[in-house]
Amino acid sequence: MDIHKLWEYKEYVNVNGFMLSNELISLLQNSLTLLQVENHFSHVQYWGQIYAVDGDYHIAVGITRDALADRRYFYSTDFKFWGLLARPKKKYKQLSLLTTFPFRGDPSLKIKVLDEAMDEQHPDRCQEMREEKRLAATISNICDEAEICARGQLIKQPDGTVVINPNFYGLTGQEAKLLKSYMHIRPAQQRWNSNLLTRQDYNFSMDFLDSIDQDIPSGCWNLSLEQNGTLAYLKSLYWPGMSYFHKIKTPDAGFLYIGNGRKNLDVPFLI
Amino acid sequence: MSKTFMLEPDLIAAGENAMPDLNNDLVLAKNFLKQQSAATADSLYDHLVDIVQKILTQKPPNVVDNFEQYSWEVKQDKFRPNFDLLNDVYLSPPQLAIVRRVDEMFRLVASKSQKMEEVGEEEQELDLEEEDSKPRIADLIDNNYYFKQEFEMKDMPGEGEGMDEDRAHEAEEQKEIMGEGETREEKPKEPVPPKLPPIPISTWQPPPPIPVERPGQGVNKKVYWVCNLPGESWICLPDLTPVQVRVARLSVRCMTGDLDAEIQTFPPFEGTERNYLRAQIARIQAATSISPQGFFTFGSGEEEEDIDMEEGAGDLAFNPNPFYQGHTLKDLLDTNLTYWVHHGRHILKQGRTLWWNPNAGMEEGLEEEEDEGPPPVEPESGPSLFTPLSEDAHLEGLPAWTPRVSSSLSPDRALVSLRSNVWPGAVAYATTGKRSECMYVGWGLKYQPPNFSPLQLPRPEDEYIVGPEVMEMADPTFADEEAYRIAHLPPPPPPELPGEGEGAFGEEEEDED
Numbered sequence: 159m160d161i162h163k164l165w166e167y168k169e170y171v172n173v174n175g176f177m178l179s180n181e182l183i184s185l186l187q188n189s190l191t192l193l194q195v196e197n198h199f200s201h202v203q204y205w206g207q208i209y210a211v212d213g214d215y216h217i218a219v220g221i222t223r224d225a226l227a228d229r230r231y232f233y234s235t236d237f238k239f240w241g242l243l244a245r246p247k248k249k250y251k252q253l254s255l256l257t258t259f260p261f262r263g264d265p266s267l268k269i270k271v272l273d274e275a276m277d278e279q280h281p282d283r284c285q286e287m288r289e290e291k292r293l294a295a296t297i298s299n300i301c302d303e304a305e306i307c308a309r310g311q312l313i314k315q316p317d318g319t320v321v322i323n324p325n326f327y328g329l330t331g332q333e334a335k336l337l338k339s340y341m342h343i344r345p346a347q348q349r350w351n352s353n354l355l356t357r358q359d360y361n362f363s364m365d366f367l368d369s370i371d372q373d374i375p376s377g378c379w380n381l382s383l384e385q386n387g388t389l390a391y392l393k394s395l396y397w398p399g400m401s402y403f404h405k406i407k408t409p410d411a412g413f414l415y416i417g418n419g420r421k422n423l424d425v426p427f428l429i
Numbered sequence: 430m431s432k433t434f435m436l437e438p439d440l441i442a443a444g445e446n447a448m449p450d451l452n453n454d455l456v457l458a459k460n461f462l463k464q465q466s467a468a469t470a471d472s473l474y475d476h477l478v479d480i481v482q483k484i485l486t487q488k489p490p491n492v493v494d495n496f497e498q499y500s501w502e503v504k505q506d507k508f509r510p511n512f513d514l515l516n517d518v519y520l521s522p523p524q525l526a527i528v529r530r531v532d533e534m535f536r537l538v539a540s541k542s543q544k545m546e547e548v549g550e551e552e553q554e555l556d557l558e559e560e561d562s563k564p565r566i567a568d569l570i571d572n573n574y575y576f577k578q579e580f581e582m583k584d585m586p587g588e589g590e591g592m593d594e595d596r597a598h599e600a601e602e603q604k605e606i607m608g609e610g611e612t613r614e615e616k617p618k619e620p621v622p623p624k625l626p627p628i629p630i631s632t633w634q635p636p637p638p639i640p641v642e643r644p645g646q647g648v649n650k651k652v653y654w655v656c657n658l659p660g661e662s663w664i665c666l667p668d669l670t671p672v673q674v675r676v677a678r679l680s681v682r683c684m685t686g687d688l689d690a691e692i693q694t695f696p697p698f699e700g701t702e703r704n705y706l707r708a709q710i711a712r713i714q715a716a717t718s719i720s721p722q723g724f725f726t727f728g729s730g731e732e733e734e735d736i737d738m739e740e741g742a743g744d745l746a747f748n749p750n751p752f753y754q755g756h757t758l759k760d761l762l763d764t765n766l767t768y769w770v771h772h773g774r775h776i777l778k779q780g781r782t783l784w785w786n787p788n789a790g791m792e793e794g795l796e797e798e799e800d801e802g803p804p805p806v807e808p809e810s811g812p813s814l815f816t817p818l819s820e821d822a823h824l825e826g827l828p829a830w831t832p833r834v835s836s837s838l839s840p841d842r843a844l845v846s847l848r849s850n851v852w853p854g855a856v857a858y859a860t861t862g863k864r865s866e867c868m869y870v871g872w873g874l875k876y877q878p879p880n881f882s883p884l885q886l887p888r889p890e891d892e893y894i895v896g897p898e899v900m901e902m903a904d905p906t907f908a909d910e911e912a913y914r915i916a917h918l919p920p921p922p923p924p925e926l927p928g929e930g931e932g933a934f935g936e937e938e939e940d941e942d
Contacts, residue, residue, distance in 0.1 A: 177577065181836050209848075211827060258878050260827040260850075313498065325489050325498065331523070363498060380683075386523045395683065398853065398872060418853070424881040428683040428874075 159204050159412030161190045161218070167412050170389065170403045176416045185237045190218055193232065193240050198222065201322060205231065206399075206415035208293065212263035217297060217415075225312050226320040226345065231297055233290075235263065243294040253287055254295035255421060265290040296419040304394040305343045306370055308404050308411055309333070312343070313363045320366075328407040334390040337371035337379055340402070348372065377429035395425045471507075479503045530660035572866045575844060575858050629892045637787050639671040639779055647774065647782035648674065648711045655706065657686060664688060666707040671780025672699060677708035681881045684873055695883055709873040711776065717855035718773030719818060719830075719847065720865050721761060725772050726750040727814075747772065747814065755862050761845040762832050766818035769830070769847065769857075775811030784809050824850060825878045851876055 159167050164183045171178060186204055194202040199220035208215040213235045222228045232240040246254075253271045267289040276283040313323045333339040338357065346353065346368050353368060354360045370379055370392075380393040392402040399417020404410070422428075462474040480503050484492055492499060642649050654663035680694035688703040698705060725747045760768045774782040786808065812820060821829035829851050835858075836843040849855035854871020858864075893899045905913070 179577075179835060181838055209831065211831065214833075259825045313495065315494070316497075321494075323495070323498075324491065325495060325502075361501075386525075386527045388523050398874070418850075424681050424877075427681050427881055427883065 159414060161187055161194075161202050161204050163410070163412075164204060167403075167410065170405065170410070171401070171412070171414055173384065173391070173403075176401070176414065186216070186218075189234070189237045189240065193218065194220065197230075199230075201225075203413075205297070205413070207417075208261060208296065208415075208419045209417065210261035210263035214263070215261065215293060221322070223321075224319045225322050226343065229301075231294070233265070233293060241265065241290070243290070243297065246291060246295040246298045249285075250287060250291050250295040251299055253285060254292045254299065257292065258420075260418060261293070262289060265293065293419075299421070300397055300400065300415055300419070302342075302344050304397045304400045304415070305413055306340050306392065306402050307343055307367075307413070309339045309341055309369070310364050311411060312341070312367065314366045315363070326409045328409055328411075329390070329404065331387050331406055334387075334404065334406050335381070335383065337381060338369050340370045340379075340392060341367035342370060343367070375426065375429065378425055395428055396422055398422050476500070476503065479506075527658070527660070530658070534660040572868075575860065575864060575866065576856075576868060625898075629894075631890070633890065639781065639785055639787070641668065641670045642781055642783070644668055648715070648776060648780075650774075651714075653707060653710055655688070655703075664703075666703055666710070667700075669704070669707050669711050670699070673704055673708045674711060674776055674780035675778070677705060677712065679884050681874060681877075706873070712875075713852050713855060713869050713873070715773045715776045715782075717849050717852050717857070717867060717869060718771060719769050719857050719867055720772050721753075721756055721859045722768050722770050722815075722817065723750055723753050724770075724859075724865050725815070753863055755860070758834065758840060758843060758845060758861055761859055761861075762834055764828070764832065766821075766828075766830055766832065766847075769818040769859075770815040771812070771818065772814060774814065777809045777811055779809060782811075821851075824876065827878075 159171070164178065164187060168178055168183065190202050190204065193199070197220055199222055201221040203219045203221070205217040205219050208217065215233050215235060216237070218232045218234070218240065220230045220232065222230075231243040233243055234240045253273070256273055257269065257271050259269075265288070268286055269289060269292065270284055270286055272284050273282065308326075308329050310329075311323055311326050312320050314320050329339050344367075346366060348368050350366070353365045354362070356369075357365065373379065378395045380391075380395065382391050382393075383389065384391060388406050390404045390406060392404075394400045397415065397417065400413075400415045402411070402413045459474065462477070463472045465472050480500055483503055484499065489499075644652070649668045653666045655666060656663050676694065676696050676698045679696060680698065682692065682694065682705065684706060685702060688701065688706070690702040692698040692700065692702060692705050726749075727747050756768050776782055777784055779785060818830055823829065827850050829849065831848045831850060833846050833848065834840075834843050835846060844858050844860045847857045847859075852869065852871065853874070853876055855867070855869045857867035
C-alpha cells in the first residue's frame with residue numbers, strides 16, 4: 159500500500175480483521191517518508207507485519223526505477239531505524255519453510271534449523287541461520303507466491319523496465335470477478351507467450367506477468383466482492399494473513415500481509 | 430501512400446499550378462492526415478484530435494512516457510457503445526441494493542425500539558420484575574471504539590461470522606440417539622457346507638452415544654444467529670452434539686459461506702456447514718473467552734451465595750463483578766498473563782463441558798453382562814473456570830497469547846490487547862478502567878504447529894480366530910510328502926492282492942484333511 163494513501167486505504171484494510179491504528183499510520187507515514195527521501199525512492203509501500211514474540215516486525219518496500227527488479231525491502235521494530243533486508247539465498251528460502259517455531263523479534267538471534275529429510279550423518283542436516291536472514295527469506299517466499307497486483311497496475315515499457323502505471327484506471331466489474339485479472343509480482347515463471355495467448359484482449363505491455371488463475375490447486379485463492387461488487391478482496395489460503403484489496407474502477411489497490419510468516423501446508427484439506 | 434496522393438486530381442492540380450505557399454502546404458498535410466483507413470474508416474487526424482482533447486481534459490502526469498497506451502485507450506473508447514445517447518438509461522450506483530437493505534434494517538430497529546418504549550411505559554406500572562426477560566444486548570458501538578484501537582469490528586468478507594446474542598430460546602429438547610448402522614451380514618446358505626471355521630461375527634460395538642447437552646447448558650448455553658451481510662435475515666444455528674465437536678477437532682476445513690454446503694471429512698461429520706460452523710464457534714468460544722482477573726465473579730456478586738457444587742459444578746453462572754476496579758497497564762501487559770483468566774468453559778474430550786459417565790447407565794440397565802461391559806472410563810476434568818492464562822499450553826516456544834499495548838506515545842489512554850496464537854483472529858482488549866471484551870474474526874482454523882495430518886484408518890480386525898486351519902505355513906515339499914508317506918505306510922502286509930493296498934492309501938489321504 160502506498161504510504162501516502164494509508165489514511166484512505168485504512169477503511170478498506172480494516173475489513174479483514176486487521177487494524178491499522180491511527181498511531182501506527184502516523185508513525186509509518188513519518189518514518190517512511192524520511193526513508194523515501196534518504197534513498198531517493200520513487201515509491202514507498204507499506205508491506206505488512208510479521209508477528210514475533212517480543213515485538214512485531216514492520217516491513218516496507220522501496221521502489222526506485224523498476225517496479226519488479228528494483229524492489230528493496232526494509233524492516234523495523236521501532237519505526238526509527240529501518241534495516242535493509244538482503245536478497246536471500248535459495249538455501250535460506252528453503253530453510254525458512256522448514257522452521258516451525260515463531261520469530262523472536264531479535265534480528266541478530268541465531269537459530270538452528272533441522273532438516274529431517276536428510277540423513278542423520280549429513281553435515282547439512284542441522285544448519286544455523288540468523289533471524290534477519292530468515293525474515294528476508296520468509297518475505298521473499300511470500301512475495302513470490304502471494305504478492306499480487308491487478309492487471310494493468312504494472313506496465314512494461316518498450317525499454318524493458320517495469321513501472322507502476324500512473325494511468326491505471328482500475329478493473330471493471332466484470333474483470334474483477336476473474337482471477338485472470340490479477341498478476342503475481344515476480345519475474346514470470348511461464349513462457350512469455352503463454353500469458354499472452356490465454357486471453358483475447360492481450361496487451362504486450364500488461365500481460366508480461368503470470369496470472370494467479372494458473373496456481374495449483376485451483377481453489378487456493380479466495381476472491382470476494384464486497385459492497386455489491388465495488389470492492390474486491392483477494393486472500394491466499396497458503397499464506398493466511400495476506401490480503402489484497404482493489405476498489406473497482408479506481409486506481410486504489412493495495413497489498414498487505416499481517417501474520418506469523420508461516421506457510422499453511424494444509425491447503426489440500428481445506429478445499 | 431504517395432500514390433493515392435497523386436491520384437487525387439484536385440491535389441495534383443493544386444501542386445502543379447500554385448507557387449510554394451505555406452497555406453497550401455498546410456492544406457496538403459491536413460488532407461494527408463485526413464485520409465481514411467480502409468479497415469476502420471478512421472483517420473489519423475481525428476485520432477490525434479481525440480488524443481489531444483483527452484490529454485488536455487484529463488491532464489495525466491508525464492503522459493509522454495506512456496503515450497502509446499493512451500492512444501490505445503482513445504481507440505478503445507470508440508468501440509464502447511454509449512447507451513446514454515441511444516435512450517436515457519439510468520444506471521443506478523451498485524451500492525444501491527445494499528443501501529436499501531440496511532435502510533430497511535434501520536427502520537425495523539427504529540420501529541422496534543419505539544414499540545419497546547410504549548410497552549415499557551405500560552409495564553413499568555404493572556410489574557417491575559419483568560427485567561429478567563429483557564434481552565441484554567451488548568453495546569456494539571461502544572465496544573467498537575475500543576476494538577478500533579487495535580482491531581476492527583466489521584464483517585469478514587466471505588466468512589459466516591458468529592454473533593452471540595442472548596435471546597430467549599424455546600426450542601424443545603431434542604435427544605437424538607445416534608444409531609450407528611450396525612453391520613450384520615446374512616449367512617450364506619450353500620448346499621454343501623464344507624468344513625470351514627464358523628463365519629466370523631463382528632465383535633465391534635459402537636461406543637455408547639454421548640447424550641447431547643440440553644439447550645441452555647454447557648456448549649449449548651447460547652444460541653447463535655448468523656448472516657452473511659447486515660440487513661439479511663438472521664439464521665439460527667442448530668444445537669451442537671458432542672460427536673460433532675469431536676469430529677471437528679480432527680479435521681480442518683474452510684467455510685464456504687453457504688450454510689448448506691456439504692462437509693467431507695474423515696471421520697464423517699454429521700450435518701452440513703451450519704453444524705460445522707456451530708462446532709467451530711463453540712470451540713473458539715471455549716478457548717478464547719478471556720477477561721482480566723476479577724472482571725467476572727460467581728453468583729450475582731453482590732452477596733455471597735451458596736454455590737451448589739453437587740449438580741452443576743462446571744456449569745456455574747457468573748456475572749460481571751460490580752466491585753471490579755481494573756488493573757494497571759503493567760499488570761495486564763505482563764507476559765506471564767497471570768492477570769488474565771478464561772471465562773469460557775473448557776470442552777472435554779468427550780465433546781461436552783460436563784463429563785457424562787458412560788458406565789452409570791450400563792450398570793443400572795444391564796447387570797447381566799458383567800464381563801462384557803467396557804472397562805470403566807476415567808472421568809475427565811478440564812481446567813476450572815477463571816483459570817489464569819499462564820496455565821495455557823505453549824506451542825513450540827510460542828505462548829498461547831501475545832499481549833500488545835495499543836499506544837506507546839500516550840500511555841495514559843493506552844489499552845492492552847491480547848492476540849491469540851492458538852486461534853489466529855481471536856483478540857481481547859482491556860482498559861485500565863472497567864472495560865474488557867473479546868472477539869473473533871478469522872477463518873475458523875486452529876493453528877497447528879506440525880501440519881495437519883488426517884486421522885489414520887483403524888487397523889483391520891482379524892476375520893478368523895487364528896488357529897491351525899487359517900494359519901499360514903509353508904507347503905510341504907516333495908521330500909516331506911515322501912517321508913510322510915513312507916512313515917505312514919501300512920505295515921508290510923503279507924503279499925496279497927494289490928487292490929487292497931490302494932484302498933488303504935486312499936483312506937489315509939482323507940484322514941489327512
